[in-house]
Amino acid sequence: MSFTKVGSIDEIEPGTGKEVTVEGVEIVVLRSDEGDFHAMAKECPHAGFSMVDGIIEDGCVECAAHGAQFDLETGEPQSPAHDPLQIYPVQITDGFVAVDVKA
Template sequence: MAGTDVAVFLSEGELHAIENTCPHQGGPLGDGKVEGDNVYCPWHGFEFDLTTGEHAHMDDMCVETYPVFVEDETVYVAVE
């Protein structure tokens, strides 16, 4: 979808694409610290799983995940 803000991460050899905006207060997840399969929002430390988009401790707070693949050395994200 045009205008979708997505963050792409390379973690442990795998690409992950998630919604770039933290649902807490809109922090840019793409600027967050990555540890394993988790990213931490740089504003308040909210932790999200890069593979599922789920928050580590709150079931009702999650971010969208998107399929990501490489073709001819170009990274593509399917946001439909």
């Protein structure tokens, strides 16, 4: 695994997200209201909107555009999306968020 720092934990307030490109891959890092971090492909597989305004709840991330939900572990979709969302591993070290886009 190869984790790349994408910013400090203080940069992303709980309930918000950040778009970032890692090794040429456009991703979104979201911080839940509870404070945990999750990384995923930037584009929602339903219609391509950014997941940056996604909402994390009950083990899923919900796209803010049309409400498709994706499992945070597997990326498996629920209606209206049919294709899975790519989920990436996140590591928190010394106050920084790092993501492995090659996993």
